[in-house]
Amino acid sequence: MTDFAVTRARFRLPPGIVYLDGNSLGPLPAGAAERARQVIEAEWGAMLIGAWNRAGWMEQPRRVGERIAPLIGAAPGSVVVGDTLSVKIYQALASALEMRPGRRTVLSDSGNFPTDLYIADGLLASLGRGHALKLVAPEAVEQAIDETVAAIMLTHVDYRTGRMHDMERLTARAHAAGAVVIWDLAHSAGAMPLDLAGCRADFAAGCTYKYLNGGPGAPAFIYVRPDLIEQARPALSGWMGHAAPFAFDRAYDPAPGIERMRVGTPPVIQMSVLETALEIWEGVDLVDLRRRSVELTELFIAEVEKRCPRLELASPREAGKRGSQVSFRFDEGYAVMQALIARGVVGDFRAPDIMRFGFAPLYIGEDDVLAAVEALAAVLAERAFERPEYRRRAAVT
Numbered sequence: 367m368t369d370f371a372v373t374r375a376r377f378r379l380p381p382g383i384v385y386l387d388g389n390s391l392g393p394l395p396a397g398a399a400e401r402a403r404q405v406i407e408a409e410w411g412a413m414l415i416g417a418w419n420r421a422g423w424m425e426q427p428r429r430v431g432e433r434i435a436p437l438i439g440a441a442p443g444s445v446v447v448g449d450t451l452s453v454k455i456y457q458a459l460a461s462a463l464e465m466r467p468g469r470r471t472v473l474s475d476s477g478n479f480p481t482d483l484y485i486a487d488g489l490l491a492s493l494g495r496g497h498a499l500k501l502v503a504p505e506a507v508e509q510a511i512d513e514t515v516a517a518i519m520l521t522h523v524d525y526r527t528g529r530m531h532d533m534e535r536l537t538a539r540a541h542a543a544g545a546v547v548i549w550d551l552a553h554s555a556g557a558m559p560l561d562l563a564g565c566r567a568d569f570a571a572g573c574t575y576k577y578l579n580g581g582p583g584a585p586a587f588i589y590v591r592p593d594l595i596e597q598a599r600p601a602l603s604g605w606m607g608h609a610a611p612f613a614f615d616r617a618y619d620p621a622p623g624i625e626r627m628r629v630g631t632p633p634v635i636q637m638s639v640l641e642t643a644l645e646i647w648e649g650v651d652l653v654d655l656r657r658r659s660v661e662l663t664e665l666f667i668a669e670v671e672k673r674c675p676r677l678e679l680a681s682p683r684e685a686g687k688r689g690s691q692v693s694f695r696f697d698e699g700y701a702v703m704q705a706l707i708a709r710g711v712v713g714d715f716r717a718p719d720i721m722r723f724g725f726a727p728l729y730i731g732e733d734d735v736l737a738a739v740e741a742l743a744a745v746l747a748e749r750a751f752e753r754p755e756y757r758r759r760a761a762v763t
């Protein structure tokens with residue numbers, strides 16, 4: 367059994383804060399600041415350029431990928447870290463489309479995160495080959511898969527509502543129709559067990575600053591199914607993905623294996639922080655994590671519905687169809703969230719009217735859930751959301 371008191375003690379949360387926004391930016395892990403300092407002083411400072419060899423900087427993207435692999439059900443050697451999720455989505459989609467040269471449709475759903483869709487728009491326009499991005503309602507994806515679809519590109523857990531796609535079923539359906547499948551795991555990695563290898567997903571990518579707690583600007587990861595990697599042209603063919611970057615050959619020759627998905631110089635300091643954050647997962651059983659996540663979200667929904675009947679549940683009621691977050695709709699959601707934050711309960715808001723609450727079992731327990739509901743009920747009862755200071759919109763909501 368995973369001891370969540372132990373994992374909770376491995377985070378540096380400010381006192382008096384109930385942090386329900388780890389689905390957007392995970393909190394600071396113990397040891398992360400020390401690790402960054404060590405990299406800066408003992409590696410960069412003392413070893414200078416020699417640290418690329420002596421401190422293992424060159425292998426870091428692969429080494430950190432190996433730590434992420436078991437969290438997403440990937441075989442060793444199939445995950446590499448670098449760049450941002452937006453960039454990794456671009457690479458995955460570009461590679462996928464080349465694998466289906468005769469097809470012109472990219473299928474996604476209307477709930478997908480905007481950057482994924484913007485990136486697809488931009489790539490399809492650059493290709494100039496008449497590809498179209500087809501968006502359907504999340505529930506209609508399965509029926510929309512047909513022989514015209516080159517790739518389906520989906521976010522497993524919806525960022526607004528927490529609705530979760532059936533990864534195994536949709537991957538199998540897509541494969542039966544001959545399409546390539548790309549999963550965005552932004553709200554899944556570190557939130558639940560995943561089985562990329564078992565469901566034979568072709569590509570996956572995710573960020574590491576949400577449930578993986580790598581900190582602001584932490585690099586993304588990309589997965590390519592091992593039997594596909596040698597056919598995958600990385601699209602962003604940078605020197606760090608070359609078979610021999612320091613041969614400085616004129617011709618691009620992709621590295622064997624997943625390392626071809628590297629692009630340029632890795633963010634060493636940031637990736638070291640991520641590496642420290644990933645150590646927390648060593649004693650964690652993801653089945654326990656999911657069980658705990660379901661307990662916490664079920665408790666939150668039940669208590670909010672009992673105490674705050676004006677709020678409307680925006681997440682699936684059935685736990686099996688939901689990720690590790692719960693969202694409620696309310697017209698004054700933005701101001702309610704600001705009032706909650708002022709009381710130390712931190713969630714966030716997504717336009718037009720969604721209040722999001724993330725439940726990361728590594729550091730959130732029942733006491734936090736009950737404290738958050740108490741504060742929410744008080745904000746509504748006191749109509750604190752009517753105060754003008756809670757209505758001013760900041761740049762990040």
Ligand SMILES: *Cc1c(COP(=O)(O)O)cnc(C)c1O
Binds near residue numbers: 450452453478521525
């Ligand atoms: C958070 C998130 C992103 C963020 O992409 P970045 O390039 O890291 O800024 C992309 N897609 C989804 C689905 C997300 O939830």
